[in-house]
Amino acid sequence: MKSPGDPRLTGTSVVAPVQVQDQDVPQRLFGTDGIRGCFGYYPLERALIEQVAYELTRSLSAPDGRKPLVVAGGDTRESTEEIARWIAAGVSAGGGVVRWAGVIPTPGVAWLVRHLSADAGVVISASHNPHPDNGVKILSTDGFKLGDEAELQIEAGVHGSRHMPARDANAFEALAVEEELREAYAAELLSRSRENGSSTDPNLQLGGLRVGLDAGNGAATPLAARLFEQLGATVQIVGDRPDGRNVNAGCGSTSPENLARLVREHGLDIGFAFDGDADRVIACDDQGTVRDGDDLLYLWARHLARAGLLAPAAVVVTSMSNLGLEHALRRDGIEVVRCDVGDRQVVETLRARGLILGGEPSGHLVHLGLATTGDGLLTALQVAGIVRRAAVPASRLFDGFERFPQVLRNVRVTAKPAFASVDGLSELVARVEHRLGDDGRLVLRYSGTEPLVRVMIEGQDAATIDQLAAELTAFFEQRLGIETTHV
Numbered sequence: 001m002k003s004p005g006d007p008r009l010t011g012t013s014v015v016a017p018v019q020v021q022d023q024d025v026p027q028r029l030f031g032t033d034g035i036r037g038c039f040g041y042y043p044l045e046r047a048l049i050e051q052v053a054y055e056l057t058r059s060l061s062a063p064d065g066r067k068p069l070v071v072a073g074g075d076t077r078e079s080t081e082e083i084a085r086w087i088a089a090g091v092s093a094g095g096g097v098v099r100w101a102g103v104i105p106t107p108g109v110a111w112l113v114r115h116l117s118a119d120a121g122v123v124i125s126a127s128h129n130p131h132p133d134n135g136v137k138i139l140s141t142d143g144f145k146l147g148d149e150a151e152l153q154i155e156a157g158v159h160g161s162r163h164m165p166a167r168d169a170n171a172f173e174a175l176a177v178e179e180e181l182r183e184a185y186a187a188e189l190l191s192r193s194r195e196n197g198s199s200t201d202p203n204l205q206l207g208g209l210r211v212g213l214d215a216g217n218g219a220a221t222p223l224a225a226r227l228f229e230q231l232g233a234t235v236q237i238v239g240d241r242p243d244g245r246n247v248n249a250g251c252g253s254t255s256p257e258n259l260a261r262l263v264r265e266h267g268l269d270i271g272f273a274f275d276g277d278a279d280r281v282i283a284c285d286d287q288g289t290v291r292d293g294d295d296l297l298y299l300w301a302r303h304l305a306r307a308g309l310l311a312p313a314a315v316v317v318t319s320m321s322n323l324g325l326e327h328a329l330r331r332d333g334i335e336v337v338r339c340d341v342g343d344r345q346v347v348e349t350l351r352a353r354g355l356i357l358g359g360e361p362s363g364h365l366v367h368l369g370l371a372t373t374g375d376g377l378l379t380a381l382q383v384a385g386i387v388r389r390a391a392v393p394a395s396r397l398f399d400g401f402e403r404f405p406q407v408l409r410n411v412r413v414t415a416k417p418a419f420a421s422v423d424g425l426s427e428l429v430a431r432v433e434h435r436l437g438d439d440g441r442l443v444l445r446y447s448g449t450e451p452l453v454r455v456m457i458e459g460q461d462a463a464t465i466d467q468l469a470a471e472l473t474a475f476f477e478q479r480l481g482i483e484t485t486h487v
Contacts, residue, residue: 029158030151032342032448036126036135039079044134046086053090053122054164055157056138059150060096060119068094071116071181073101073109074124075219075276078244079134083124084175087136093164098122101185102177105219105278107375108185110143114372115184117141125219125277128254128362129449131245143372145344186223190230192370193381207232209388212262212271212284216252217242220278220377227377233384236266239273248275253282253363253376256290264288270387270394272380279343280363281376283383285395293363294325296383298401300365301357302332303386310334316349316358318342319443323458324403331400341445343374404439405462407469409455413480416446416453428475432457432468440465444472453480 029035029043035052037044053070060068070091074080080103088098096119101112106123113121121139129135138146138154211233215221217240225237238258239251248254253275263271263284271284283291297315304310314335317325326336339349343364350358350368359365364374371378387394419425432442440459447454455472459465 028151029155032344033127034123034135034137034145036129036133036449039077039083039132039134044079044083044136048158049083049086049136050090050093051158051164052136052154053087054094055090055154055162056120056122057091057094057096058157059153062096062119068096068119069099069116070096070120070122071099071101071109071112071118072122072124073104073112073181073219075126075278076103076217076221076242076244076247077124077126077131077134077276079132080124081175083134083136087122087124088175090164098175099181100175100177101181102179103219103222104182104185105223105375105377106137107279107371107373107378108182108219110139110371110373111185111188112181113139113141114143115188120146123277127277127279127449128248128252128275130248135449139373144347145373182222186227189223189227189377189381192378193227193231193385205232206384206388209233209270209384210266210268211235211384212259212266212268213237214239214252214256214259214262214271214273216248216254216274216276216278217246218248218252218274218276218278220274223377224272224274224278224380227381228384231381231384236262236268238262252276253280256282256284260284260288260290270384272376272383274376274380275363278376279374280360281365281380282363283380285398286393287395289395291398293359293361293365294322294403295398295401296363296365296379297321297357297359298325298328299383299386299397300367300379301329301334302400304357305332305334310357312355314353314355316346316353316355318346318360319441319445320361320456322361322403322406323439323441324401328401342448347373404458404460405465406456406458407465409469409473410447410452411455411473411476411480413446413451413453413476415480416451417480419444422479424475424479428472432472435464435468442468442472 035043057068062068091098109121109123119141123137126133126135140146211228213224215224221240221242225235228235251258253273256273259271259273269286273282301315305313313333316337318341329336339345346358356368365379366374436459443456445454453476457465457469
C-alpha cells in the first residue's frame with residue numbers, strides 16, 4: 001500500500017505506469033496560460049490589468065532609448081476591446097506604446113512580435129473557454145510565451161507598493177485597428193504553408209481538395225476560408241459569424257461534431273475546427289471521423305521523417321497523449337519524449353532537447369522551424385498539403401495508429417488541495433495501478449485554467465478502464481466535487 005508520501009503523489013514523472021500530478025501551489029495571478037477569468041471579476045478587473053501592463057512595460061528594455069513597443073491582438077469576445085484599452089493605458093503609463101492588430105490568432109501576435117521587433121506581445125483571449133471568460137497572455141520579444149521568472153517579476157510589482165502614474169481617463173477609449181498587421185500574418189501563413197521544415201515547395205497548391213472549416217466564431221474567422229481558397233481548395237465553412245458571445249459556443253475544436261457533420265454532408269476530403277484564439281486545431285477525415293492532436297502529430301511526424309526533415313527523429317508529447325501514438329511512431333523509428341501538460345511545457349521541452357515537433361491531444365501542435373507557438377491555421381494548412389499529395393483518402397493515412405482504450409473525465413471541484421493530502425487517494429491509486437499492470441496509465445491533474453480535476457486512464461481492456469474511471473470520479477465527487485463531465 002502506498003503512503004501519502006508516495007512520490008507518485010507529489011512528482012511529475014511520466015515514466016511510471018501511473019502518474020499523479022500535484023498542482024497545489026500558492027495562488028498566483030498567472031496560470032498555465034496567462035491570466036484568465038470572468039470579465040469584470042478578479043483577476044480580469046480594470047485596475048489590476050492596467051497595473052499588469054504597467055509592470056510589464058517597466059520591465060522592458062527597448063534599444064536606442066526608444067519607447068518600448070507592445071503589439072497586441074485578441075479574439076472575438078465582446079470584452080476583448082475593453083481589455084485592450086486597459087492594456088494600452090497601462091503600457092502608456094509605463095512609457096510604452098501599443099500597436100493593435102484587432103482580431104487575430106495568438107500565433108499571429110507571436111509572429112508580429114518578431115516581425116516588428118517589438119519588445120513584448122499581448123494576446124487577449126480565453127482560448128477554448130466559453131464566453132464570458134477572457135484572458136491575457138504575454139509573449140516575450142522572441143515570440144515565446146513569457147517564462148515563470150518574468151511572470152513572477154510582474155506579479156511582485158502588481159502586489160507591491162508601487163502605483164501606476166495618473167493618466168487621462170479618456171485617452172484610450174478607442175484603439176485604431178491596424179488591419180495591415182493581420183494581413184502581414186496572413187501573407188506569412190501562405191508562405192509558410194509551402195514549407196516543410198527546412199525546405200520549400202513553391203509549387204504546393206491545394207487545388208482539387210475539398211475542405212470543411214469550423215472557425216469556432218473566433219480569431220480564425222477572418223482568415224481561415226480565404227487562406228485555403230487562395231491555395232486553390234474548395235471550402236465549406238461554419239462557425240464564422242461571431243457576435244461577441246458565441247465564441248466556442250457549440251462550435252469549433254471543442255465541439256467537432258459540427259465539423260464531422262459538415263464533412264459527411266458535403267462529401268469533403270478533410271475538415272478542420274479551431275478554438276477561440278486559433279492556436280489549436282482538431283480535424284475530421286473524409287469519413288467524418290474526428291482526429292485529434294495525436295492523430296495530426298502522427299501524420300505530420302511521419303511525413304517529415306520520410307522526407308528527411310525530422311532530425312533528430314523524435315517528437316514531444318504530454319502525459320495525456322495516447323500510448324498507441326508512442327507504439328505507432330516507434331515503428332517508424334521516431335522516439336516519443338513525454339512532458340507535463342501544457343503547450344508551454346511542450347515548447348520548453350522541444351527547445352531543451354533540440355527537437356522541432358511536438359503537441360497535445362487538444363490540438364496544440366508546434367513546429368519550431370515554422371512558429372514559436374501552436375498555430376491551428378498553420379497546422380491545418382500543413383496537414384491539408386499532406387492529404388493533397390497522398391494517393392489515398394485522408395482516413396487511410398491514419399491506419400497505422402491504433403489507440404489504446406482511453407477514458408477522460410472532468411470533475412468540477414470546489415477546491416484543489418494537494419493530492420497527497422486527500423485522504424484515501426494513495427490507496428485508491430495503488431489499487432488502480434495493480435489493475436492496469438504495465439500496459440496502462442493513470443494521470444490525475446488539476447486544470448490550470450478551470451476548477452476541474454482531470455482523470456485520464458488508458459489500458460488494454462475498455463471495460464476495466466471504464467470501471468476504474470467510475471471509481472475515481474465517484475471518489476473525487478464525494479471528496480471535492482460538484483459534477484462530472486465525460487470527454
